[in-house]
Amino acid sequence: MHRSDIATLFALGAALLIAIGDVIQQRSAHDVTDEQVGPIALFLQLLRDKTWWLGSLVAAGGFALQAAALGFGSVLLVQALIVTSLLFALPLSARFAGRRITRYQWIWAVLLAAAVAVIVTVGDPSKGQARAGFEMWSWVAATLGPVLLLCLLGARLFRGKPVAAVLLGLVAGSLWGLFAVLMKGVVDELDHGIVAVLKLPELYVWAVVAIAATAIQQSSFRAGSMAASLPAVTVSEPLVASVLGVAILGEMLRPGRSGWALLVIAVVVMIAATVELARTEAAPMPDPAEPVVG
Template sequence: MARADLAVLCALGAALFIAIGDVIHQRQAHEVTDEPVGHLQLFTRLLRDRQWWLGSAVAAVGFALQAAALGLGSVLLVQALLVTSLLFALPINARLTRRPMTGWQWTWAALLAASVAVIVTVGNPTEGDARGSTDAWMGVIVVLGPALLLCVIGAGIARGQVSAVLLALVSGALWGVFAVLTKGVVDRLGDGIWALLTLPELYVWAAVAVAGTAWQQASFRAGSLTASLPTMTVAEPVVASALGVVVLGETLRPGEAGWLTLVAAVAVMVVSTVALARGEAASVGHAGTPH
C-alpha cells in the first residue's frame, strides 16, 4: 500500500478516536462541577476526574494515529482529513444527549464530507520539510500570538456561544501548531532517544498540547459541543495548513482548472461547519445548556 494511502487510513482512524475523546471531554467539562469556575480551576478539576482521563486515553490513540499519518503524508493532507472528526462526533453526541440530528444537520454534514474529499483529491497536496526554521516560527509567534490573546480577552468579556467559539479558535489554532510540530518530532524518532530529547520542538510541542487541551475544555464548558467543536475542527486544519505552506514549504497542485473548485470546496467546508454550529446552538437554546 502506498504511503499516501496509509496516511489517509491513519488520519481517518485518528479522526474517529479524537471525536470520541472530544465528546467525552465535552460532557465532563459540564458535569465536573455546577459552580462557576475559571479556566485554570476547571482544568485542575478535570485532572481529578476519571471519565475525563478515559476521554484523554481515547484521544491519545487518535493523536498517535495522527502522528503516524503525519509521518507518512503532508500536513495539508492529514489535517484536511481530520475535519471528518466532526462527522463522527456529532452522531455520537446526539445519541448520548438523546437529541437526534435534524435533516439539515445531516445535509450540512454530507456537504462537509464532500468538501473535504474534494480538497484532498483536487488539491493534490505535496510534502515539504519536516521542520521549520527559527525565523519562520518567530514570524508565526508575532502574527498568531496577538490574535490568540485578543480571542482570550474577548471570550472573557462575552458569554455563552460567543465565548465558546472564541475559546475554540484559540484551542483549534494551538492544535494546528501542534500538528506541524508533531511532524518534526516524528521525523526525529528514528535518530534515537537522545536526539529526540535535545530537540527544542519536543518541549514546545508538549507545552502547546497542554495549552490546547486547557482552552479546549474551557470552550466545551462555555457552550454546546457544536458551538465549539466545529470551530476547532475548522481552525485546526486552517492554521495547520497555513503553517504547512509557510513554515514547511508544502504546496497544493490543483492545476489551472482546479483552483476554482478548490476555493469553492474550502468555502463549503467553512459554511457547513458554521451552519452545524448555529443549528446546534439554536436547539440548545430551546432545550437548555446541559449540565
Template sequence: MAKADIAAVLALAAAFFIAVGDVIHQRSAHEVTDEPVGHLELFGRLLRDGRWWLGSGVAAIGFALQAAALGLGSVLLVQALLVTSLLFALPISARLAGRRVTRWQWLWAALLAAAVAVIVTVGDPTAGASRASLHTWLWVAAVLGPVLALCLLGAQMASPPASAVLRAVVSGGLWGLFAVLTKAVVDRLDVTSWAGIVTLLSTPELYVWAAVAIAGTAMQQASFRSGALTASLPTMTVVEPVVASALGVAVLGETLRPGETGVFALVAAVAVMVVATAALARGEAATREPA
C-alpha cells in the same frame, strides 16, 4: 499501498478517536462542577475526574494515529481529513444526549465530507520539509501569538456562546500548531537506540510541542465549558486545519497542485466546508440551548 494512502487511512482513524474523546471531554467539562470556575481550576478538577481521563485515553489514540499519519503524509492532507471528526462527533453527541440528528444536519454533514474529499483529491497536497528554522518560528510567534491573545481577551468579555467560539479559535489555533510540531517530533523520533533518544531530547520542538498540547487541552476544556459542543467543536474543527495548513505552506513549504482547471473547484470546496460547518454549529446550538 502508497504512503499518502496509508496516511489518509490513519488520518480518518485518528478523526474517529479524537471525535469520541472530544465528546467525552465536553460532557465531563460540563458535569464536573456546577460552580463557575476559572481555566486553571477547571483543568485541576478535570484532572481528578475519571471520565475525563477516559476521554483523554481515547483522544491519545487519535493523536498517536495522527502522528503516524503525519510521519507518512503532508500536513495539508492529514489536517483536511481530520475535519471529518465533526461527522463522527455530532451523531455520537446527539445519541448520548437523547436527540436525533436531523435531515438538514445530515445534509450539511454530507456536504462537509464532499468538500473535504474535493480538497484532498483536487488539491493533491504534496509534502514539504519536516522542520523549520528558528527565525521562521519567531515570525510565526509574532503573528499567531497576538491573534490568540486578542481572542482570549475577547472571550473574557463576551457572552457564553461567543466566549465558547473565541476559546475554540484559540484551542484550534494551538492544535494546528501542535500538528506541525508533531511532524518535526516524529521526524526526530528514534527510540531504538540511546543516540536516537538523545537526539529527540535535544530537539527544541519537543518541549514546545508538549507545552502547546497542555495549553491546547486547557483551552479546549474552557471552550467546552463555556457552551454547547456545537458552539465549540465545529470552530475547533475548522480552525485547526486552517492554521495547520497555513503553517504547512508557510513554514514547511508544502503545496497544493489543483491545476488550472481545479483552482475554482478547490476554492468552492473550501467555501462549502466553512458554510457547512457554520450551518452545523448553528443548527446544533439551537437544539442544545439550556432550559
C-alpha cells in the same frame, strides 16, 4: 500501498478516536461543576474526573494515529481528513443525547465528505519539509502570538457572553493547529532515535501547546453555548495548520490550472459544513415534531 494512502487510513482512524474523545470530554466539562471557574481551575477539576480521563485516553490514541499519518503525508492532507471527526462525532453525540440525526445534518455531512474528497484528490497536497528554522518560528510567534493573546483578553472582558466562547474556541483550535505542525517535526525526528527526539526543542513546545490547548478548549465549552465554541475550534484548527504547513513547511496544493476554482468552492463548502455540523452537534435535543432521518 502508496504513502498518501497510508496517511489517509491513519488520519481517518485518528478522526474517529478524536471524535469519541471529544464527545466524552465535552460532557465531562459541562458536568464536572456548576460553578463559574477559570481555565486552570476547570482543568484541575477535570484531572480528578475519571470520565474525562477516559475521553483523554481515547483522544490520545487519536493523536498517536495523527502522528503516524503525519509521518506518511503532509499537514494539508492530514488536517483536511481530521475535519471528518465531525462526521463521527455527530452520530455519537446524538446517541448520547438520546436524539436522532436530522435531515439537515445529513445534508451537511454529505457536503463535508464531498468537500474533503475534492480537497484531497483535486488539491493533491504535496509533502514539504518536516521542520522549520528558528527564524520561521519567530515569525509565527510574532504574528500568531499577539492574536491569541488578544482573543484571551477579549474572552476575559466578555465573560458570560457568547463571544467569550467563540474567542476561547478560536484560541484552542489555533493551538491544536500549531500542535499538528509541531508534531510533524517530532515524528520526523523519531527516525534518528529517542535521544535525538529528546534534544529537539519542538518536543517541549509541543507538550506545552497540547496542555494549553486542552485546558482552553474545556473552558471554551463552558464559557457559553457549545454551538458557539465548537465551530470556532473545528474551523480554526485545520485553517491554522494548513496556513503554517504552506508558510513554514513549504507544502503546496497542486490542483492544476483548471482545478483552482473547484478547490476554492470545496474549501468554502468545507468551512460552511464544519460550522453547521458543529453548531447542530452542540445544539439541544430537537423538538419531537421536527422531521428526522435515521
